[in-house]
């Protein structure tokens with residue numbers, strides 16, 4: 001049904017950087033009740049504000065896993081300022097594209113990155129621990145916006 | 152290694168005998184059954200002999216059997232056809248929450264046109280309660296449609312009782328038997344069925360050919376208007392090769408159905424008990440006993456259906472899932488929701504559906520392949536971690 | 542002697558290559574195209590590649606091609622689907638007197654629901670006049686449906702002109718191309734077609750599979766409600782073997798259509814001129830030039846169609862007739878009536894429809910077989926005797 005690129009499948013089969021960074025500087029979680037996926041991102045930053053390590057955990061489909069995996073690869077070596085510029089389209093592009101209906105899985109990546117950076121800057125309030133039960137995930141609007149941007 | 156195909160509720164591989172029957176028809180019985188010359192008469196003969204076979208199989212008379220293009224078409228014909236022909240009598244239809252889209256979608260269409268539909272609830276194993284039907288019936292009820300067995304969770308509904316209630320009240324009773332036709336015995340007389348839908352590709356027959364049983368005297372308007380085929384109940388040049396294949400599939404079912412039901416039930420129960428034992432926080436969806444012999448539907452907490460499905464596929468095993476991530480609409484299964492499953496558990500569901508060719512070895516292979524896949528995906532899941540520290 | 546099959550307008554014998562393609566699909570590509578695993582993806586791939594072939598064949602884009610279960614289903618989908626989605630805009634539809642039942646019957650159904658239908662007249666060779674269309678269009682017109690070529694008399698209608706008129710007025714234009722698809726070139730852009738119906742079994746493809754072209758942006762409600770197949774425009778598990786066979790038939794047509802049209806036109810004209818010459822009081826029905834390459838429809842005064850048909854059949858030749866006696870309704874052909882034929886001449890009509898396998902020898906055989914049959918039947922006819930003594 002979905003036409004996944006080889007790149008998506010490659011990341012799905014061999015996801016990079018699965019797990020959690022110890023004592024993370026950045027931490028974010030998002031979950032979309034609408035499609036039941038959840039994503040957690042942690043990263044570590046060195047003295048030059050460069051991301052040295054990024055890890056993820058994902059409860060989601062192949063796109064969600066591949067998008068998270070690709071994101072962690074993109075993050076490594078970037079300054080936080082540069083990392084902030086990454087959009088869901090960049091993530092999708094690095095995978096050779098995603099099926100239209102699955103673009104929101106990459107939106108999750110953008111969202112979790114925003115949250116992790118906010119945490120890093122000292123706004124951990126953005127991160128509620130009880131995700132899934134509290135729907136603060138990607139909204140319909142955001143998905144539609146992402147779809148439009150990608151058309 | 153040969154592929155292990157366990158998605159037979161989605162569709163089956165046509166039996167070799169079925170392919171043979173189709174091939175012979177494609178080569179030799181190519182006439183238009185409406186043509187008067189001998190090439191046409193031969194085709195006509197093939198269809199009428201197939202019709203008699205179908206009728207005998209469900210204890211109907213040949214006149215009551217209409218060939219259609221799919222199970223979906225049969226359902227649409229019944230629902231819209233009865234609505235149209237009985238709209239003067241009433242505008243109320245009763246169905247259930249767990250019907251296939253091929254029943255729900257035409258019902259929604261009718262609701263847009265002003266019809267009222269009551270969706271009966273079910274218990275947490277998927278069973279509909281005949282008492283609920285009794286309560287739901289009103290003066291305006293013109294049709295009751297309850298599926299024989301559910302395609303996702305395999306639960307078998309109490310059709311005979313439901314049918315008896317309708318018969319007593321003089322209301323037409325339809326059952327979507329797409330999942331049971333050729334797998335479980337069906338007797339339309341004994342089970343009080345007025346209308347029944349079936350689809351050949353679920354019983355090792357070809358895709359693109361369906362059946363509609365309509366008891367003599369049931370008033371129904373056709374969905375396809377045109378020529379005089381099927382006694383004006385369904386226009387279109389008849390799909391003779393499809394009908395030939397369907398008839399052969401029914402012939403096979405008649406001889407092996409009973410034996411296969413027992414055999415597959417054994418394999419089914421082995422897979423269920425092994426997974427329940429080996430995978431913590433797993434559960435069976437649907438009824439443990441009143442269940443299609445070939446259906447296993449289970450949820451594995453903290454993992455996502457599509458991820459399991461693709462991992463299994465990589466290792467040569469085909470299954471399906473009720474996960475939203477795998478449906479075009481990205482909506483989670485309405486059937487699992489109707490069982491009261493949380494979204495999360497519904498996302499972690501897999502359906503294995505067996506066939507006449509499924510072996511014991513294959514079942515063991517599935518058990519030993521799936522268990523580590525789930526462990527590995529759980530290690531990756533943010534939900535699992537939380538649960539673990541709790 | 543091999544049978545001479547000249548009833549190809551009713552249905553054709555599937556080409557060996559078509560049967561091969563279906564066989565391979567039945568054996569290997571058995572998955573459900575909606576399934577996510579690789580067995581399903583393979584089936585999905587087959588369908589999408591077939592869709593691209595279909596689209597290229599008529600200069601459409603793949604998204605505009607919908608697979609259905611028959612030509613009848615395509616026609617019903619268009620007529621009822623447009624009526625339903627545009628009923629707020631108007632309730633007037635324009636068609637012709639000589640359409641197939643698969644157009645007339647859904648139109649009658651709509652008339653029962655309160656829609657108004659104008660049936661354009663035609664000249665005595667079956668041609669519709671674009672000026673008549675212009676005059677018939679009103680503010681309330683939502684659809685115009687005119688067949689590409691007539692199935693009984695073979696007359697080819699001026700589709701491009703009719704389409705241009707509709708395009709200019711912003712009215713949807715549908716053509717039933719069941720008789721021309723794969724036999725005459727079709728370019729939906731150039732011919733101003735918004736909607737088009739076709740059926741595989743008329744071009745050496747399988748029965749039970751149809752096509753509906755719907756130009757991007759055309760609003761149409763589905764006839765079959767259910768799953769998400771065909772982008773929600775036609776629910777039902779896809780008939781993959783049928784689609785595979787249809788695609789192969791189109792592939793064949795793309796390579797041989799032009800050559801065959803010339804070859805069959807030659808055979809057609811030979812049969813017409815020989816019979817006109819050899820059989821007194823015979824006439825050609827339909828247009829002599831604007832005519833399907835494979836269609837011959839002639840009337841032989843004083844004899845009855847069924848009698849000729851059965852005599853020919855006895856001698857191994859399959860043809861059809863417009864005679865009432867051969868139709869289930871016993872009504873004489875509405876098409877021949879629309880040409881202004883008397884009932885008597887209409888009763889004495891035969892249709893010969895050629896195919897890619899028809900040979901010159903076969904045509905000569907028909908000529909030498911039919912002539913004495915007619916003579917013999919006329920000797921038996923009270924009408925003929927009377928005529929003779931006059």
Ligand SMILES: Cc1ncc(COP(=O)(O)O)c(C=O)c1O
Pocket residue numbers: 160161221222223224251253298300301302327329330350352361776777778779
């Ligand atoms: C219960 C049920 N009803 C209806 C259908 C529709 O059948 P088809 O796809 O042949 O139209 C299916 C299967 O897809 C089914 O499982």
Ligand SMILES: Cc1ncc(COP(=O)(O)O)c(C=O)c1O
Pocket residue numbers: 386387388389550551611612613614641643688690691692717719720740742751
């Ligand atoms: C012009 C025309 N339209 C529609 C049809 C109906 O096609 P089908 O029988 O495949 O539904 C036919 C042939 O039967 C036809 O000749």
Ligand code: FES
Pocket residue numbers: 035036037059060061062063064102105475476477481
């Ligand atoms: S995680 Fe649900 S669709 Fe991607």
Ligand code: FES
Pocket residue numbers: 865866871
């Ligand atoms: S003569 Fe018998 S039906 Fe016409």
